[in-house]
Amino acid sequence: HTPEAACMAKCGFFGRLQRPAPADGAPVAIWRLGAGDLEGIVREGLTSVLERSFVAHLEDLLQSGRAASQRRTCVVRCRLVLDAQGMSVGLIIKRRNLVKRLLALGKAYFPEVNASVTVVRAPKMMAQIWTMVEPFLTPVMRAKVCILGDDFEAGLGAHSGLELSALPAFLGGQASDGDICAAMPVPKGAGVALRSAIKAGA
Template sequence: MGVDDEALTRLKLPLNATLLENKELDEGEEAMMSGDIVPEISNAKNIMDTFDETSRIRIFRGMITNNKGTEKERISEAIATFQRIGEWRLEHPDVMIKGLKGEDVLHEAMNSAVGGFDKYGHLIWGERLGDIVKVVEYPLTPDEAKAVRMKCMEGIRLLQARASKERGPRRYKQVYVIDLAEVSLGTLMTRPKVREMTIAIMGAANAFFPETMWKCFVLNAPFVFRSVWTIISPFIHPVTKEKIKILGGPSKYLPEMEAAGIDLDAIPEIFNGTKPLLTLKDAIASLAPPN
């Protein structure tokens, strides 16, 4: 699974050694973490204890190394990010073993599936966006849907961590695939509650999982999607937006994915790959309960 430099060379892609994901923080970065960031976090000991080493490095990379803005701005964003995520972790210690209202409804609407790995070892996670109206009418509030979504994303994080532990090297990012073939963009544009729910699912939860996206492929995107994109994109971090490719049907997106180091047998079959279907719900169920 993944980490195939020979294939990356053929594809003229950067090699695995160029990725920061497996690199520890250097002396200067650790000094910034311990001197400029952690002291400014409220309840710092308990907050920082919620992060494993990979998450600590990932968030630092996302907010400091790979971020934009002045050093002061990036440090401020790092402090706020550790604070926000740590508080959520303290409030939800049993999120992976506790059932949440509307989980099945949201899973059905999102059609989430887990695939294989790209040539770097990044997990492929795909969704075919369905009827968000059913989520609204269940009913779920945007905050309730956001909680379910965060559980899903925590599951993806743990699946990637498990794969890295079994295989090595460390990877904490994933390839995200979203298929718009079945979504009703008209409903999204004309019904404020549906639009609010979509933003809560697709945008707001991402603030709690920074620096986890390697690439994003938007499939079967109709022309009107550009209007929808203007609604969603303000809720997506600028660095993340640069990783997103908006594409058409299989004749467009499969070559693009192959060129990015993703083999057909790593792509779930619902996206015209050959990887047998494994729903995100079933993949999460395969995780051992957290310690």
């Protein structure tokens, strides 16, 4: 692991589950946007590191989908589950540039990665958050989104074809939490420490 990868394993908030979707072998991605310390990432100057890690994650999903498509001899795309617990209107407004940048990366580089985007554990103000995010999505992307609250098992199955057991333990499933970046708070000095580690290894 590079120093950047080690940093993002702790502070990132996305990942692909080791076990694919049982129905068609599609990759399953989990994003913990509500748990991600966007404030700390910006404070420590880690935005570019996050963006590179996010692009690598999207590329991994794309390649995993292609491999599954070849095995199945039909198009197989990722099932994305976005855990919205902890998301707030204030944070989205304050860090809208970073959120817009991540959405733009997904839209520009990999518009057809995902078959479905299921938002779970959405807070009550999610409708307000959605109106802020929706303009940055294409019509195709918007059509793939389903927003669910805390009781999401039935909706998850209907929208994505995934059973609750396929999800990580923190979402009530049986997959390992370790498949996903830990979404830990970014400690003060993390940016300086990372840059020093990169310089030392150069």
